[in-house]
Amino acid sequence: MTRATKIDISDILKTSPTIAYTVAMPQPNSHVFEVKLQVSQWQESILELGMPLWTPGSYLVREYARHIQSFSASSSQNKIKLPSQKISKNHWIIETGNINDITIDYQVYANELTVRTNHLDGTHGYFNGAALFYFIPGLEKQSITVQIIPPTAQWKVSTTLPEINGKTNLFQANDYDTLVDSPFEIGTHNIYTFEVLRKSHQLVIWGHGNIRPIPLIRDIKKIIEVEAKLYGELPYNYYIFILHLSDSDSGGLEHKNSCSLIYPRFSFRAKDKYNHFIQLVAHEFFHLWNVKRIRPKALETFDYDRESYTKSLWFLEGTTSYYDMIMPLRAGIYNTANFLKILSKDITRYLNTPGRKIHPLSESSFDAWIKLYRSDAHSDNVQISYYLKGELVSLLLDLLIRARHNNQRSLDNVMSKMWQKFGKPEIGFTSQQLQNVIESVAGIQLQNFFGRYLDATEDLPFDDYLEPFGLKLKPILDSETIPFLGIRIQSENSKEIIKFVEAGSPAEMGGIDVNDELLSIDGFRVNSNQLNNRLKDYQSGDIISITVFHQDQLKTVRVTLVDSQPSRYEVIRINHPSSSQKQNLMDWLGKK
Secondary structure (H helix, E strand, C coil), X not given: CECCCEECHHHHCCCCCEEEEEEECCXXXXXXXXXXXXXXXXXXXXXXXXXXXXXXXXXXXXCHHHHEEEEEEEECCCCCECCEEEEECCEEEEECCCCCCEEEEEEEECECCCCCCCEECCCEEEECHHHCCCECCCCCCCCEEEEEECCCCCCEEXXXXXXXXXXXXXXXXXXXXXXXCCCEEEECCEEEEEXXXXXXEEEEEECCCCCCHHHHXXXXXXXXXXXXXXXXXXXXXXXXXXXXXXXXXXXXXXXXXXXXXXXXXXXXCCHHHHHHHHHHHHHHHHCCCECCCECEHHHCCCXXXXXXXXXXXXXXXXXXXXXXXXXXXXXXXXXXXXXXHHHXXXXXXXXXXXXXXXXXXXXXXXXXXXXXXXXXXXXXXXXXXXXXXXXXXXXXXXXXXXXXXXXXXXXXXXXXXXXXXXXXXXXXXXXXXXXXXXXXXXXXXXXXXXXXXXXXXXXXXXXHHHHHHCEEEEEECCCCCCXXXXXXXXXXXXXXXXXXXXXXXXXXXXXXCCCXXXXXXXXXXXXXXXXXXXXXXXXXXXXXXXXXXXXXXXXXXXXXCECCCCCEEXXXXXXXXXXHHHHHHXXXXXXX
């Protein structure tokens, strides 16, 4: 057990209904959590239970109720079974009659290792509150206790919920939101405790790989320090980084006093992959301010039964993505060259996503529930990520503010002001209030900027904003010209499957479709490794014959190739920068 604070059990005794959970895992290899909910001092004839449809920080209806099994309700005293029924996909009702103490037993299947779900096996149990615990409508503000029963005494319990004084593995959440926001790691994980700015922290690692915890903790400390410097404080007493080492998955989910991370187990030695992980840490830690406390009105209170719509996810996630590049630079974990390389890759992704010309950024934020987490083969043609474009809009805003105020003001001032005005008091902001704060720091009206780059689909003018800092964007063409066809293919079971067809491309105009199996060009077999080399034999304007299997039917189409397109873009220094450009760049990115 690892706990920062203890509380006395007398603090949680109430005259109103009490809510107590017990979570057991007697056979962890079955991937089933055994959950018991005990409701005492209940005064109504009907008890309703709801299972969240989603979890804060991940904007997709995940239908957590689909993993519930073996639901039953009974009297806590004499075990008389109580009538119950499911009234919707995520709500149940129990007829309690004059029974005041009710016990609900249910199981949750947990075999999905992500930061948003539950996972249980012979080495650990991990769960998020939204994916495991019911809420009782009307009692969301009631305190809740959670008793953890590990399968063996050797299993440890890590969570930021305080442990009740004198009670082993018994924890209290002040309310349901806090319970949802406090993931549990239970098992054989390694725990590393460290202190930063007089606050206690832990790195909790489950799994094995080539991670080196001691140097990693040194870098995590640096991230904590530079982010705390921006906001002027750490708004917690105790923080946990929960890290799962997996085969290939990568991602994170923020919580108010912790974060959950998942990363490929053997991706810590290569410098670029390590830097990417540090960005992930910087991103999720930055969220303890920007998202968990600085958040829009739509997310000021959580409705677990339905989606909450906001046009400000570009700021919550995109601006955080901008800072996850900046913070490792400020911390000295990587240098300016690394930063510009990372920025160049993100600009390349943006400019190679056709959907940027279709999908406005504010609409991308609003559409998170139906688009970002539900991408398909056509998505890149019709949508843009609010993470990606939001990051680049934040870049432009930072450069705009810095250029106007000789680096005496920056996006940092926006974040600090948003923290003081909305984050510390935890008051939700509107889109207009966010714009007002940015304008107050910039010192100019930004209706035109927001109209063009958030509410419309005009391409971002990178060079206009980079030039005062002695930088420019350079398109990179391959050394040998490759005419543009407009497909991406992937080998699957010895077949070359077309995974993406760009809208308006020669391939689409010729009738090639996603999921077609590519067979040949001009009668000669071709695979994914050979495609670009084969195209080098042609020029723009050439007509080629492409043979595919389309829904198992042999099909040959004629396609007219067009001019080559840049394969990538690089942010580079301009020749002969002025003294002011040199100074601006140094003030923004530092000397290295």
